[in-house]
Amino acid sequence: MADKMTISTRGKLMPASPIRKLVPYADAAKSRGIKVYHLNIGQPDIETPAEMLAAYRNLDLKVIAYGPSGGRYDYIRALAGYYRKRGIEIEPADILVTTGGSEALLFVYQAICDPGDEIIIPEPFYTNYAGFAVITGIKIVPVTAKAEDGFALPSRTEFEAKITTRTRAILFSNPGNPTGVVYTRDEMEMLRRLAIDHNLYLIADEVYREFIYDKEVEHRSVMNLSGIEDRAILVDSVSKRYSACGARVGCIVTRNRKLTATTLKFGQARLCPPTVDQIAACAALEAPDSYFAEVREEYRQRRDLMCKALADMPGVICRKPMGAFYTVVKLPVEDAEKFTIFMLEDFNQNNETVMVAPAAGFYATPGAGKNEVRIAYVLNTGDLARAMEMLKQGLVAYQAKQA
Ligand SMILES: Cc1ncc(COP(=O)(O)O)c(C=O)c1O
Known part of the structure; x- marks a missing residue:
């Protein structure tokens, strides 16, 4: 008798979140005692009004x-x-x-x-x-x-x-x-x-x-x-x-x-x-306009810090993002997902590393965005500066490994 307890085609087609797909690698890094700086998710750290x-x-x-x-x-x-x-x-x-x-x-x-x-x-x-x-x-x-x-x-x-x-x-x-x-x-x-x-x-x-x-x-x-x-x-x-x-x-x-x-x-x-x-x-809705002004100023500082750091990384292409708290950058790698996994599995600096989101998951065209990542600048400037430094060093280490 045919099995009626099937999973629907829609259920099978439903994509898992590409942002969360690599979380098991981050969890494994954490279980090895490595601190992961998360630039992969859009969860703001700003206080609610x-x-x-x-x-x-x-x-x-x-x-x-x-x-x-x-x-x-x-x-x-x-x-x-x-x-x-x-x-x-x-x-x-x-x-x-x-x-x-x-x-x-x-x-x-x-x-x-x-x-x-x-x-x-x-x-x-x-x-x-x-x-x-x-x-x-x-x-x-x-x-x-x-x-x-x-x-x-x-x-x-x-x-x-x-x-x-x-x-x-x-x-x-x-x-x-x-x-x-x-x-x-x-x-x-x-x-x-x-x-x-x-x-x-x-x-x-x-x-x-x-x-x-x-x-x-x-x-x-x-x-x-x-x-x-x-x-x-x-x-x-x-x-x-x-x-x-x-x-x-x-x-x-x-x-x-x-x-x-x-x-x-x-x-x-x-x-x-x-x-x-x-x-x-x-x-x-009663939050004063100063709430937004402070939040904007905080993110502006983060964005500027991030852009400056990215401009200093050879082969990285990033145009200044004007809004939201993300940017998509082109990396000098063939496969940004492999690089992201490398950062979680093989790379650390003083037991710290950084996680970004491979951008392919943000495209519907197969193969598009393969060498791009999304960075969410949702960390305070101190942590963001540290994360950017590790990204830079990670790229150097990855390229050396590929060579
Ligand atoms: C562009 C955009 N639209 C909608 C949403 C979903 O928002 P909500 O939390 O209100 O469901 C998000 C969440 O990240 C988003 O980035």
Whole structure:
């Protein structure tokens, strides 16, 4: 009799996190007494705002009840105020609160695509975009951006070459994970025109909005592109903004009411986003602007330190990232995964080593990004300087071994 207890094709196709794939090597190094500096994950070490932490501490509820499926009304109203302060004029009715930006992406995929439909994404991209595509049966179609160009948006022609009758949307993160790119006025205008000319949605993942480090660099929200009010979809999250990744609160913002009504039905099926975390996220909105100013200054110092150190490593290509807290760099190695494993298995300096994330996992094109790694500058400047020194020495040792 045929075995009915099988694992679904979707289950088999679902990619394991490429960021976590090499964790067993790091664990093995740690069990040998080696300290690992983690530049491979996007877990910020910055403190969550005091206002948010206080809300958790002072929670005064007798029952942790379900809330509205689209999010708590007090939170939604306050959130609309946050966007207004950032120059994004939207109504509370344009917001649907989700369980993290992750659920926002899943809801959006499901609301605008049928299985087999396509979403175009500039690569390298946030890996879970591909995971959510497997869950929903959607095809991700990559358009490749290049390290040498600072991961600027590929040309209109390159996008148009990928548009088919199944294309429903263009999705991008801005500021970008893993590249740190922040799209210019011209790049945003190109995306706007593409959306109009080819009748597509434009989905902007702006979870790193607050993380931009130079005065001359301006963040341009998809919600402020004119003439695409019904096409623009913003995905957002408190995870990075308030260094509150465990709070699991995100949202979808769109002026397309039909779309919000649809995502609300998905929201109803999972009942509600977390009640307690929304209360805390609402309190986080009271954090003063000085909170962001301090966080930005901290990351700016880290970025500058990292760029300076990378510029000093022969054969390494890194354009200065403008936002988020990542960069993708080209290394003078053939296979960045092998180099990453070498750093964990064979290399140490005074029983310390460093872990980066091989960038191939951020590409959908097979073989792309093989000699690149993503570095997350989520360590304090002292530790980051030490990690950069080890990366430099590690490259020298690896090249000597290869020779
Ligand atoms: C670009 C991007 N979008 C979405 C997410 C997911 O955010 P959340 O923790 O809100 O699910 C992340 C998390 O790293 C991210 O980097």
